[in-house]
Structures are given as C-alpha cells and as structure tokens.
Amino acid sequence: MTAAPALLAGRADGDVRQRRQAWTVTALLVVFMMVNFADKSVLGLAADEIRADLHLNATRFGLANSAFFLFFSVAAIVVGMAADRVSPKLLILVMAVLWSVAQVPAAIGGGLAVLVGSRVFLGAAEGPAFPVAQQATLSWFPNHRRNLPSALITIGITLGVIVSAPTLSWVIQHHGWRTALWVLAVVGVVWALAWAVCGTDSPRAREAAAADEGAVAGRAAAKVPYRRIFASRTWIGSTVAYFTSYWTVALMLVWLPSYFRNALDYSADTAATLVVVPWAVGAAVLFGQVWLTGRLMRRGAGTKAARGRVGAWTLVVGAACCLAVPLAGSVLAQTLLISVGLGFSGAYATVAATTVSEIAPPGRDGGALGLMNAVVTVAGLLAPAAVGALVDAQGDAGYQHAVLVSGGLVALGAVAAFTLIDPERDRAQLLN
Template sequence: MTAQATPKGTSTGTPKGAWTITFLLFLFMLVNFADKIVVGLAGGPIMDELKLSPEQFGFLGSSFFFLFSISAIVVGFIVNRIDTRWVLLAMAVIWSVAQFPMVGTVGFATLVICRIILGAGEGPAFAVAAHAIYKWFPDEKRTLPTAILSQGSAFGVILAVPALNWIIVNHSWHYAFGALGIVGLMWAAAWLVMGKEGPLVHTVTTAATDPRVPYLQLLTSRTFIGCVAATFGAYWALSLGLTWFTPFIVKGLGFSQTDAGWISVLPWVFGAAIVLLTGWISQVMLTRGYTTRGARGVLGSVPLIVGGLILAVLPYVNGAGWQIAFLVVGSGLCGSIYVVCPPMLGEFTPVQQRGAVIAIYGAIYTLAGMIAPFVMGAVIQNAAVPLDGYMSGFTINAVIMAASGLLGLLLLWPNTERKRLMAQAATQPKFA
C-alpha cells in the first residue's frame, strides 16, 4: 500500500522560517490552554468565595463554550479572506483583556460574562493556528508540526499550573487571572514583530488541480463526520479535565490545594507524551508507505477506544493513587485524535476552503465542552456523596469516548476522500 500522493502544485520543501512560526504558534496554544485551565485549577477557592454549588460551577465551566463554536465558524470563514497573522493577533488581545476584570472583586455574573468573552476569542484558536501552519508545510510534512502545535495545550498546563497554583495559594485566585492577561499581551507583542504569513498558500491556491468543492459535500463526507465524532469524545474528556480534575482531587479525594496543583499536571504530561508519540509514529508510517487511513485514521481512533475502556474500570479501583492513575491514562489517550484529524481534513479540503472547514470541525466537536462540565456538576450535586457523583460522571465519559473511537474507526478514510469528492464535484453544479 502506498501513501496518498502529494497534490500537483504543492511544494515538498519546507520554507525558511517555518519552524520559527511553529514555535510562536506553540506558545500561542500554550497561553490558550493556560487561560482555559485557570478556572478548574482555582475551582475550590472560587466555589468557596462565591458560595457556588457544583451545578453552578459546572455552568461556569460550560459558559466558556457558549460562543466558542459560533466564533470558530465565523472566524473560519474570515481567514479564508484575511491573513491569519492579523486574526491571531486580534484573538490574543481579546484573551488578554478578558482576564483583567477578575483581578478585582467580582460576582458570579461577571465571572461568567468574562469567560464567555474569553471563549469567543479562543474558539477559533486551534483551527486558525493549524491553517496558518499548513501555509508553511506541505501535506506529507504536516503531522509533526500539528503535534507540536497540539503540545502547546499540554505545556500550557504543565508550565502554568505550578505557577498559577502558587499565585492562588500564596496570594489569590484573582491575581492568577491578571498574570495570564499580562502573558497574553506579551505574546501579542512578539507576534506583531515576528509573525508572518506562510508562502505555500499562493502556490496551492493557484493549482489547477485544486478546484472548490461545495461545502455540503465537504461537511457530509464520512471522514469529516468521523473526525467530528471522534474528537467530540476526546473533547468531552478534555473539558472535564479543564474544569473538574482539580476539584475532584481536592473535594473528591481529599488532597490539599497545594498538592492538587502538582497532581493536576500529570494528565497533561502523559497527554503530551501521547501526542508527540502519535505525531512521530504517524510521520514514520507515512514515510514507510502506509496510507493515511492507517497512519492517521486508525492511529487516532484506537487510543480513544482503549482510553474509554480504562475509564470504565475507574469506579471499581480502590485507592486514590490508582484512581488518579486510571484517570490520567484513560483520559490522556484521547490526545492522539487531535494530531491526526486536522491533517486528514487538509488532505481533501481545497486550500481556499480549509480554514472554514477546520473551523467548522472545531466548532462542532467543542460543543462537548459546553455540555460535559455542566453534566458532571449536575451528577455530582444529585449524588449521595460527591465521590459517587464523580465516578458516575467519569463512567459517562468512558462510554462517550469508546463510542466516538468506534465511529472514528469506521468512518476515517482520508486516503480515498479527495478523489471521491473531486469526482462528485465534477458532476454537480458549483453552489458552494
């Protein structure tokens, strides 16, 4: 079996400066996920100070995603026409400004409003960053940069959690938000000076072999549906980790806030290893002649199924240490799918439509982030004891992860998708 050939008109060389841009966008995602994790990390102090119930705190976690998907879709179409350089800069400024109101005394309503604004600014982040990186790397070289980009999320948590938790413990959770606002502005300044638009977009856009495909066909293709389904399950686990992992450690297992800060790093360390390993294995498989069905589709789906099965065992494990280990490994395996789905969508989506398609994909699967934290909060609040509620919530997560992995395994066939879509588009009126 052979890997899909590189489309005509696509350069196989990597332009000078590509890895500098990759590093800057890695930092972009690092700040992005540090912004996301702070509410979950400060969950105990926030609930205590504002007198929030588990259901209210779940609503706070979900509020981040209220405009997340809508913003992702709107900005996805914008980056088809406007340079990603300026869009990325605008998003970083919005993130930073949205953090500063929390430095002072705030109520629940203000906190929710600021999280909604932050979510609107961060909704398009990964899609726009991936679209920007793909202007610097040809298709056969995109998996590793995508893995590095994804690692910004893990390292954002790994590096930020100890620092933010120190601020929370020794000063106040309010100042943790302010610190993130300052860091966001620092990234924006660096990007303004060093950020550039990739050169490969011009070559690919003008290629005669890359006509437009109706969006209806792109969005109903089995690989697009498979990516959405698989990543939905992964993001359910991710959003629970962002919102509920630290409260579970503190209020469910009885650890102190100081200890919970260090423990909260573990899922992201494991997830970082999984993502980098997936990117490396995928790249090696492609160079050895595997199709992208195997090197991306199967490689991303199977860990989801395994992770779901591990989480299903969690309620039957005794001891806090083992429970943390099963939770870390089970939820951490979902990271593989983030590495492989954007390149799979890039395989069959015309470059002039890629920003919108990746953004719509992100907008749909991140709906899990709006649902999962609130569901967990409701389950905890209605349980006889909090620990039972957490275990029931993780069981729901296990079922969703395993089911999403199975759907991915059935539907992800990117190596044949482009040929089929191009043939289908050639026989139908162009109405995209």
C-alpha cells in the same frame, strides 16, 4: 555561465529563510496555544476558592465554566471561514489582544455575573484559536511533513496546562484567584507584541496547492462547496471522534483538580502536581502518534491506517482505562487509571486536524477546520455543567461517574473513527 549557480544559490537561501520562518511561526503558535489553555484552566485550578468566594454550588460553578463555550463554537465557524480570506497573522493578533482584555473585568472584582460575562467574552475570542493556529502552521508545510508541526501546536495545549497548573496554583494560594487573572492578562499582551514583530503568513497558498495537486485540480478544488466537505464520512468521523475526546479535555480543565482534592483527598499542592500527569501522558501519546503515523506513511501505508486507525486505537485505550476506574482497589490505582485514560482520550486533536486538512481542498481548510472545532467544542459547553450536576446530586461519587460517562463517549468516538475515516477516498471524491 555564472547566472545559473547564482540563481540556485538564491533559491537555496530563500528555502532556508522560509524553513526558518515556518519553524519560528510554529514555535510562536505553540506558545499561543499554551496561553490559550492556561486561560481555560485557571478556573478549574481555583475551583474551590471561587466557589467559596462567590458562594457557588457545583452546578452553578459548572454553568459558569460552560458559559465560556457559549459563543466559542460560533466564533470558531465565523473566524475559521474568514481565515480562508483574511490574514491569519491579523486574526491571531486580534485574538491574543482580546484574551488579555477579557481577563480584566473579573480580575478587578465583581460577582458571578461579571465572572460569567468575562468568560463568555473570552470564549468568543478563543473559539477560533486552535483551527486558525493549525491552519497558519500547516500552510507552511506539505502534507507529508504536517504531522510534527501539527503535533507541536497540540502539544502547546499540554504545555499550557503543565506550566500553568503549578504556577497559577501557587499564585492562587498565595495571592488569590483574581491575581492569577492579571497574570494571564499580562502574558497575553507580551505574546501579542512578540507575534506582531515576528509572526508572518505563509507564502504557500494557491501556488503550493497547485504544485501539489496540479493546476487543474487546484482550480476545481476552489469550487468545492463546504457542504460537500462536511458531508464526507472522514469529516464526520473525525468530528465525532474529536468531540468525544474534547469532552474529556473539558473534564480535565474544569473538574480534575476538584476530583483529586475532594474525591481522592489529595492536598491542594499535591492535586496541582497530579493534574499535570494526564496532560503529560497525552503529550507522550501525541508524539507516539506522530512517530507511528510518520513511520507508516514512509512505508507506504495510506492515511486511513496511518491517521484514522492510529487515532482510533488511541481512543480505545483511553476508553478502556476510564471504564476500568470503578474496578481499582486503591486511590493510587484510580489515579493511574484516570491519568492514563484521560491522557489517551484527550490526545486526538492532531489526528483530527491533519485528517481534515488532508481532505479539504485549497482555500477550504480554514472553514473545514473551523466548523469541526465549532461542533467539537460544544462538548466544552455540555461537560462542565453535566459534571457539576452529577457532583451536586451524588457528592464525591459524581466525579467517578463523570469519568465513566467520558469512557463510554470515547468508546463511541473510537467506533466512528474506525468505521468512517478514509482521507484518501474522500479527498479523491471531493476533487472529482
């Protein structure tokens, strides 16, 4: 008679421990993404100093930033698919250690070749970060509870820039841009040690998938080839929309500080503060997406509306604000439109990740997220170089034209999201 209550108590304790582990992993991976985007943003924050130190024009500086994404996409595909078979904890630990190692050559010294080489290596190590972090986090939660943890991982991107922009800018102004690289190397090592001690893989895997979908569906899903996932309209629509969103993210990371300093004539300190605003707008939009998506799903709405349409409207607002920048009559109005436009445009990552995770059968989510991230981050390869060429060709006007190009691309992404995304339809087709 006492065995049943004891068994129930044991299960309850196990559930509490698992929930605690789930949120511990989520918190650590939020910081992981903060470090990731601090690494990405440091060259943009030091753009004028690096260009002066290494005697670079805008095009060459843009190409140096684009080099970061040279193997970024390839690494995202390879490691994303490996994450379906190899411990995500191990993959994430190796990535974090490599990030720190990658900062050292340029921190020690050298010219453009050393800087480019270190950024190529860093990009290859960071390419899989977002999809693997999303997979590692989402595997702890059932589909209906994934919006918040996925949003928190994406918020790590924003927090990384919000924290690093003023901090690294101060280091750059007072101690030089190479010292900022040393700071990032140390931070990466500290995080890796914390992850080695506290990080853990989810026990969910196939057992939870079978519980959610049924044993038969789970076995059938394991046989679904990747090509069917990549050919689904939802995967294509999410990837196209996210690509246009990531274009604006690359613009913010590399060129926004220079835009504020050179085209809008803000001081270096003011620009370091203002560069945070679009990211803060994006964070607010992200939490708004989570709240609205959750509310719609609780009321019985399908994920076509709750994820696809909500994300599409976010892109519409971002595109409209970016395209309205030339109409602004003052620097303040331009700053507000740029901040709102880029903030809304860059807040699509969570929608993309949760949508693709929803349609991907068990054992295929790592590869599905990895290839999406690989395609999307090609925007990071193209955008910095394209904007640099515009600035060299047109001077300060090139910055504004870069925002207009971004607005047009984001509008196309919104169209793709509206017309292609229907997760429930495509998941049913993949499981049949």
